[in-house]
Amino acid sequence: MKHDYLDKYSRLDSFIHKLDPRVKLICFFLAVVAVVSEPRGDLTGFPFYYLLIILLLAASRIPLSFVLKRCLIASPFIVMAAGVLPLSYLLSPGASASPSSAESMWFHPLSILLKAYAAVILLTLLSSTEKFHRLLNGLQKLKFPPVLGVMSALMYRYIFILNDEMLRTTRARKSRTPGKSRISRFRIYGNQAALIFLRGKKRAQDVYNAMMSRGFQGEFQEYNGFRLKLRDGLFSLLFLALYTGVRFGL
């Protein structure tokens, strides 16, 4: 079975991978806040943000193609959000042909595009440089509500279960479909989807029973504790200094 989702490259061994998950969570979250809080239409900070992102990417050894694929997945939503702005300018009754208005028409959507892609890349970097369960443990340490952590962990596990069931039912379908299927594809896919969810529900219940029988009471206990190291302190200082420096034009 193939099981690579959020944390596909989390087993790489780079400087960024070695950092404490709490440090990464705080730094990446603040970096996203710094980027998205840039004034509308102001593009001066973005070359620096993207330079920092490129440096982080290089340091993490995450393949660029993987990051670009993630961006591509988010693209429809980002482009749609950014594309509405020029339209709203053109269609608004007070739209004028003044140079400032024309600039706004293009700079605002461009800044939205740049902000959104920067956020997507930063979050991809975060999820690809740390195992998902360690990120959840990090959130737990940062006093994130435990129930949300457990829900996320179970949801993550449910993705694997659904994928397992999807692979099984797809194999069964293909093994009984020599050549072209005579039955409507949509009907087959509909039946398969229903079956996947039904079987997924049963498997999820079995997994939960197995967890309960080993004493699970709604909270994941931490096995390997976290310890902050010098590199964590240095990285967070440098990282936050650079991002706040760019954000506030220092």
Place this chain on the structure above:
Amino acid sequence: MTPKNHNRKQGTIDIKNLCFSYEKDHPVLRGVNISIHNQERFGIIGPSGAGKSTLLLHLNGILYGQGTVRVGGREVNKDTAPEIRSRVGMVFQNPDDQLFNPTVEEDIAFGPLNMGLGPDEVRRRVKETLEEMRLQGYEKKTSHHLSFGERKRVALATVLAMRPEIVAFDEPFSNLDPSMVEQLLHIIKDLPATVVIVSQEIIPVAACCGRVAVLKEGQIITTGPSYEVVRDKDLLRSCSLDLSIYESVCKKIF
């Protein structure tokens, strides 16, 4: 693969008049009575849909039915379930259901951590259990990259790390090759615990269990020494567990 001896308390099980149904008017268990002694190897055999796995889930309070289930003299109910779960280890049929942590060692540590043991004790238990199950070197491996037999061993290790007084197996011999069945039989024989096995595979159950109960349509048909139950061909045939087909095939082959 010989697990070390651990401190044992009473590993007895007493089930009295247990009834259970998932849906109204469709009882799965109908007045089950079983008494299992401390350190006994007890098998429950029966055809598919007889209610074997459902019965097993009552032993540590995953399911609650009418009637009473007592483990070591303590009645299993919502109040006692957390304590009972640390005493009754459950090895599920599908190891993939049991292995949900990212690495083998974290899966093995899951039970002891939930028991509230300290980090040093948990680490010690993980190390010991890995040695007992000959899984050294598997610590950092991801369970879904292991073979089915290895996953079965890891699933058993996750339970043994809790040092349970009772180990309950759900179809432990299914999908295993003969050498793995043999290994598992040795492990079961040496476990310092009461062992309950539910299975359709009569021969390995008879090989490791002193007593066997036959469950059919939610009722215990008979309980007795394994060799007696296995020889009762009429009884087995009535439960769709007839072995004579294997006899005739074996005679042809050998």
